[in-house]
Amino acid sequence: AAGVIQSPRHLIKEKRETATLKCYPIPRHDTVYWYQQGPGQDPQFLISFYEKMQSDKGSIPDRFSAQQFSDYHSELNMSSLELGDSALYFCASSPDRNTEAFFGQGTRLTVV
Amino acid sequence: EDQVTQSPEALRLQEGESSSLNCSYTVSGLRGLFWYRQDPGKGPEFLFTLYSAGEEKEKERLKATLTKKESFLHITAPKPEDSATYLCAVQHDYKLSFGAGTTVTVRA
Numbered sequence: 144a145a146g147v148i149q150s151p152r153h154l155i156k157e158k159r160e161t162a163t164l165k166c167y168p169i170p171r172h173d174t175v176y177w178y179q180q181g182p183g184q185d186p187q188f189l190i191s192f193y194e195k196m197q198s199d200k201g202s203i204p205d206r207f208s209a210q211q212f213s214d215y216h217s218e219l220n221m222s223s224l225e226l227g228d229s230a231l232y233f234c235a236s237s238p239d240r241n242t243e244a245f246f247g248q249g250t251r252l253t254v255v
Numbered sequence: 256e257d258q259v260t261q262s263p264e265a266l267r268l269q270e271g272e273s274s275s276l277n278c279s280y281t282v283s284g285l286r287g288l289f290w291y292r293q294d295p296g297k298g299p300e301f302l303f304t305l306y307s308a309g310e311e312k313e314k315e316r317l318k319a320t321l322t323k324k325e326s327f328l329h330i331t332a333p334k335p336e337d338s339a340t341y342l343c344a345v346q347h348d349y350k351l352s353f354g355a356g357t358t359v360t361v362r363a
Contacts, residue, residue, distance in 0.1 A: 147298075176351065185342060185353040186299065199350045233298050240349040243289050246298035 147247035168236030261354035278343030279325040
């Protein structure tokens, strides 16, 4: 079965650089979520999209932005990177807003 | 404030030693409670969805139950491959809020 695909799997950036993370949800899933997970922490909700419109916003820094495109893939853009942004970033998709979300394997971002 | 609390933080079991994990929540407008399994460096893997008090779901050695204020994940006769972090998440306002997880280690 198709799963959520994230790219790249690993990314190393320097402080103050910009990073773009991509997510390809499971086909026919209309909801996409982005989460950040620091070492030893639980996933923290960043932002979600429903039918390509921003649905909810969590603890997402102003330096981060996200969008969902016409083909339903989503991108998380992160600017002015800080050391504290180093984490695993997960994308998840759901058939609708009231059902379980399926997670991708994540992008490990390291800021040096 | 909405909260999800999991206990214990860590659980060390001998192979075959059954136990239970707890997830208590205080959220308004609960739309669903979910259990996930997460291996180190991997994405959370969906296990169960529970929507109403009294509901139970089973999968192999795992069984999840739900009351009005908490959920339990029972692990029966665990095997070493059940070692992982088990995350509970509640859905409200169309987003998932996770607990801190219980890290389960099963020794052969």
